[in-house]
Structure formats: structure tokens, C-alpha cells
Amino acid sequence: MGTVPIFSRSRKRLGERVIEAIIRFSGWITLIILGLITVMLFREGLPIFSYTDPFSFIFGTTWLPVSSSPQFGILPFIVGTLMVTLVALLISVPIGVGAAAFLSEIAPSSLREFLKPIIEILAGIPSIVLGFIGFILVAPLIQSIFHLSTGLNGLTAGIMLSLICLPTIISISEDALSAVPKEYKEASYALGATKWQTLRKVVIPAASPGIVASVMLGIGRAIGETMTVLMVSGGRLSIPTNITDPMSVLTARIAIEINNASFRGLQFQALFAMGIILFLLTLVVNIISDLVLEKQKRRLGQL
Numbered sequence: 001m002g003t004v005p006i007f008s009r010s011r012k013r014l015g016e017r018v019i020e021a022i023i024r025f026s027g028w029i030t031l032i033i034l035g036l037i038t039v040m041l042f043r044e045g046l047p048i049f050s051y052t053d054p055f056s057f058i059f060g061t062t063w064l065p066v067s068s069s070p071q072f073g074i075l076p077f078i079v080g081t082l083m084v085t086l087v088a089l090l091i092s093v094p095i096g097v098g099a100a101a102f103l104s105e106i107a108p109s110s111l112r113e114f115l116k117p118i119i120e121i122l123a124g125i126p127s128i129v130l131g132f133i134g135f136i137l138v139a140p141l142i143q144s145i146f147h148l149s150t151g152l153n154g155l156t157a158g159i160m161l162s163l164i165c166l167p168t169i170i171s172i173s174e175d176a177l178s179a180v181p182k183e184y185k186e187a188s189y190a191l192g193a194t195k196w197q198t199l200r201k202v203v204i205p206a207a208s209p210g211i212v213a214s215v216m217l218g219i220g221r222a223i224g225e226t227m228t229v230l231m232v233s234g235g236r237l238s239i240p241t242n243i244t245d246p247m248s249v250l251t252a253r254i255a256i257e258i259n260n261a262s263f264r265g266l267q268f269q270a271l272f273a274m275g276i277i278l279f280l281l282t283l284v285v286n287i288i289s290d291l292v293l294e295k296q297k298r299r300l301g302q303l
Contacts, residue, residue, distance in 0.1 A: 045272035045275060045276045046276075048072065048269035051269075057073065057270070059073070059075050061073045072273075074253075074270075077253050079239050081249040083247065084161060084249055085219060087161070088162040088218075088222045089162075093218070097204075099119075100170050100174040100176075100177055100211075101173075105177065123171070131227050134231065139156045142159075152233065153233065153247065157233040157234075161222045168218050173207070173210060176209070176210020180207050185198050223278065223281055226252060229249050230256065233247055258271055
């Protein structure tokens with residue numbers, strides 16, 4: 001009679017060891033793939049700095065990759081990337097967090113169960129489809145409202161990027177808000193707080209690590225998006241001075257020129273160096289995200 005539990009426990013331990021090995025293997029594979037991507041980026045991109053120094057490359061304003069005297073200044077693309085991403089966040093963060101709060105705390109369960117799958121389906125819409133929508137519908141509208149010569153500009157690109165970021169922000173923020181313990185809300189109600197006060201001063205601060213994570217994921221998605229921005233940003237190579245100016249971003253410029261660049265030529269190397277800049281921007285966003293999350297967790301742990 002005693003052999004069955006022993007056999008069951010040994011089989012369970014064997015299963016746990018197999019699962020641990022699979023998880024460990026998956027983690028190492030992920031690290032190896034990331035390392036290989038990093039090595040490839042730096043191997044192909046760093047040689048451009050034997051032709052132009054890093055300062056001139058990052059802060060230069062002239063992009064002439066195929067002239068008799070090539071110049072590689074990517075500041076216009078960096079500025080365009082940051083401007084478009086900022087517009088996308090200014091639109092998507094308040095709407096996304098507000099929608100998540102509505103789904104989590106206000107909407108009836110039947111409406112919540114109806115809307116959540118729709119929001120998750122929106123995340124799967126191909127970016128080129130959103131690019132077509134921006135090109136056909138949003139760009140003419142922006143052109144008409146602001147009396148511009150063209151609606152293909154940073155504002156249109158930012159609006160379309162916000163639609164790409166919204167499903168991620170809404171879904172993750174709603175999960176974070178729903179995970180707040182009921183005891184927090186009950187204690188707030190017991191002290192006489194209204195539903196709005198509880199949501200604003202208790203639920204949202206308690207869920208802030210998840211909300212911050214959703215915003216950071218949205219930033220990463222906005223910085224890395226290519227096709228939608230390529231179709232509606234206008235593609236101008238000069239530094240934009242206004243959000244309604246046509247502009248180009250790092251991802252779109254890489255996508256436009258990579259097929260025409262000679263293999264491992266100067267233009268090819270410059271495009272890979274732009275990839276390094278994108279990689280570093282994403283890395284900085286992730287580091288800031290981790291620092292903010294750790295600080296918020298420590299603050300909540302002291303409450």
C-alpha cells in the first residue's frame with residue numbers, strides 16, 4: 001500500500017524536473033537568439049563609423065546615402081520617431097486607461113465579456129490595413145481640418161499608431177485593475193469614499209505597475225511599427241518643426257532603402273546602424289520601465 005504514494009511522488013518529481021528543464025531551455029534559447037541578433041546588428045552597423053563619426057551620424061541633419069560624397073545624418077528620423085510616438089501616447093494612454101477602468105469597474109459583466117474579445121481582435125489587425133485606413137480616411141480629414149497641403153504627416157501617423165497601441169494598453173491595464181484585491185475597495189467604501197474616489201485614489205494606484213507595463217509595451221510597439229507609419233507619415237527627410245509636417249521615422253527609412261542598398265556597402269551599414277539606434281531606444285524604454293515598476297512596487301509595499 002505504501003509503494004503507490006512513493007511511486008506517485010517520484011513520478012511527480014520527474015515531471016517537475018522535465019518541466020523545469022523545458023523552461024530553462026526556453027529561457028536560454030531566448031537569450032541566445034537575442035544575443036545573436038545583437039551581434040549581427042553591431043557587426044553590420046558599426047563599420048559605418050569608420051566613415052563617419054557617431055556624433056555626426058546621430059546629430060547630422062543630411063541624409064544623402066547615394067551621392068558622390070555620401071552623408072549619413074539620422075537626426076531627422078530620430079526626431080520624427082519621437083514626435084510620432086509622443087502623439088500616439090498622448091492619445092492612447094488616457095483613452096486606454098480610461099477604457100480599462102470602465103471595463104474593470106463600471107461596465108456590467110455582459111458588456112465586459114462582449115467588449116474584451118473585440119479589443120483583443122483589434123490587436124490582430126494587420127498594420128498595413130491600418131495604413132490603408134489612415135491613407136484613405138484619416139489623412140484627407142487631417143488635411144481638411146488643418147488646411148494643409150497634405151494629410152500625410154506626423155499627426156496622421158501618431159493617430160494611427162495610437163490605434164495600434166490601444167488594444168495592448170486596454171487589455172493589460174484591465175487585467176491589472178481587475179487583479180486589485182477586493183479588500184482595498186471595501187476598505188475605501190467603508191471609510192466613506194465614493195466609487196470615483198476609490199477608483200482614482202485606490203484602484204488605479206494599486207494597479208499602477210501593470211498600467212505602467214502596458215504603457216511601456218505600447219511605447220515599444222509604437223517605436224517598432226513600420227508599415228503604418230511608412231504609408232501615412234509623408235517621408236520627408238528634413239527635421240520636422242511641427243507635428244503636422246511630413247516626416248520620416250527610423251523604421252520606415254530602413255524599410256524603404258534596405259532593398260536598394262548594396263550588400264555591406266556604406267548605405268547598408270548605415271541602415272544597420274539605424275537598427276542599433278532603434279535597439280538602444282527600446283532597451284532604454286525597458287530599463288526605465290523596470291525602474292518605474294520596482295519603485296512603484298516598493299512604494300506600494302510600504303503602504
